[in-house]
Amino acid sequence: xxxxxxxxxxxxxxxxxxxxxxxxxxxxxxxxxxxxxxxxxxxxxxxxxxxxxxxxxxxxxxxxxxxxxxxxxxxxxxxxxxxxxxxxxxxxxxxxxxxxxxxxxxxxxxxxxxxxxxxxxxxxxxxxxxxxxxxxxxxxxxxxxxxxxxxxxxxxxxxxxxxxxxxxxxxxxxxxxxxxxxxxxxxxxxxxxxxxxxxxxxxxxxxxxxxxxxxxxxxxxxxxxxxxxxxxxxxxxxxxxxxxxxxxxxxxxxxxxxxxxxxxxxxxxxxxxxxxxxxxxxxxxxxxxxxxxxxxxxxxxxxxxxxxxxxxxxxxxxxxxxxxxxxxxxxxxx
Ligand code: FAD
Numbered sequence: 001x002x003x004x005x006x007x008x009x010x011x012x013x014x015x016x017x018x019x020x021x022x023x024x025x026x027x028x029x030x031x032x033x034x035x036x037x038x039x040x041x042x043x044x045x046x047x048x049x050x051x052x053x054x055x056x057x058x059x060x061x062x063x064x065x066x067x068x069x070x071x072x073x074x075x076x077x078x079x080x081x082x083x084x085x086x087x088x089x090x091x092x093x094x095x096x097x098x099x100x101x102x103x104x105x106x107x108x109x110x111x112x113x114x115x116x117x118x119x120x121x122x123x124x125x126x127x128x129x130x131x132x133x134x135x136x137x138x139x140x141x142x143x144x145x146x147x148x149x150x151x152x153x154x155x156x157x158x159x160x161x162x163x164x165x166x167x168x169x170x171x172x173x174x175x176x177x178x179x180x181x182x183x184x185x186x187x188x189x190x191x192x193x194x195x196x197x198x199x200x201x202x203x204x205x206x207x208x209x210x211x212x213x214x215x216x217x218x219x220x221x222x223x224x225x226x227x228x229x230x231x232x233x234x235x236x237x238x239x240x241x242x243x244x245x246x247x248x249x250x251x252x253x254x255x256x257x258x259x260x261x262x263x264x265x266x267x268x269x270x271x272x273x274x275x276x277x278x279x280x281x282x283x284x285x286x287x288x289x290x291x292x293x294x295x296x297x298x299x300x301x302x303x304x305x306x307x308x309x310x311x312x313x314x315x316x317x318x319x320x321x322x323x324x325x326x327x328x329x330x331x332x333x334x
């Protein structure tokens with residue numbers, strides 16, 4: 001039976017039904033392959049209910065659209081294949097997302113909480129005159145989200161009254177969607193006026209044979225206790241034997257031991273591997289914010305009072321210059 005309010009609405013010709021949710025996920029990729037964060041963002045999108053569409057923008061990226069169309073939960077893939085999207089500049093992607101939004105009127109726009117998502121979401125939100133909701137770790141309802149504050153030491157629940165929710169999603173907080181059981185339709189994304197303010201010139205990508213820090217199953221990070229960049233070789237050797245990625249604390253980055261794309265923490269990368277080994281890292285809250293969701297945490301520190309031991313599952317109070325080579329030798333024996 002229809003409620004009185006509903007009947008009155010129908011009589012007055014008022015649209016009383018709630019708007020259905022529909023979500024756009026901005027896909028991250030390298031024109032060849034999806035970046036894993038997208039699979040996590042798609043899972044978050046499916047939790048909002050309603051239809052999930054994915055926007056693949058790039059140059060010569062048809063293969064990626066194919067890949068996305070096979071991801072479980074995706075209904076539609078919108079493809080924008082043009083040289084205008086070389087380098088994935090947020091300045092170029094923003095008009096495209098806005099044109100897509102103008103045509104499809106999504107209730108939610110999601111991107112990963114990555115460098116790209118973090119620079120795209122605020123631009124899109126500002127143009128839509130809504131707030132960008134950053135780095136969510138949970139969804140309570142289509143308008144209520146959970147995120148961490150105070151460097152991961154407190155959890156905040158936030159209700160958004162915006163008509164469109166523009167959100168970045170923390171990948172480690174959502175499982176990856178099944179990449180092989182979907183069958184989404186593909187269509188061309190709406191045309192957008194390219195940005196006249198910025199142009200992609202070139203980029204130098206750091207090359208590494210080691211696994212990517214944010215998706216590696218094991219991570220070994222070094223801190224100021226490593227003393228210098230040369231000594232990181234010990235960690236690289238051990239990591240290569242274990243198939244692990246290598247990270248660092250901000251103190252190690254600031255001291256110039258390693259490049260800043262290795263930084264783990266509040267202002268670096270957020271990781272949640274199966275195994276995280278912290279070597280010569282004290283465990284400041286800003287570092288913990290980036291790694292404390294790891295399944296097993298091992299800490300090696302010569303100071304028994306170091307705060308890292310409070311979050312560690314296994315702690316070794318020892319001189320790292322003695323025990324890291326010993327660990328390497330043990331892995332060799334295996
Ligand atoms: P230290 O705190 O100096 O610790 C070095 C540790 O090495 C010590 O515990 C010592 O006992 C141990 N050690 C020394 N020699 C040996 C040895 N031979 N064997 C074994 N152990 C040894 N930090 C981050 O890491 N990531 C971030 O993203 C980040 N963002 C920040 C954002 C803001 C706004 C601010 C204010 C700070 C941020 N920081 C961040 C910095 C953070 O507060 C700490 O300063 C930093 O994490 C300390 O790095 P560390 O543990 O390597 O150095």
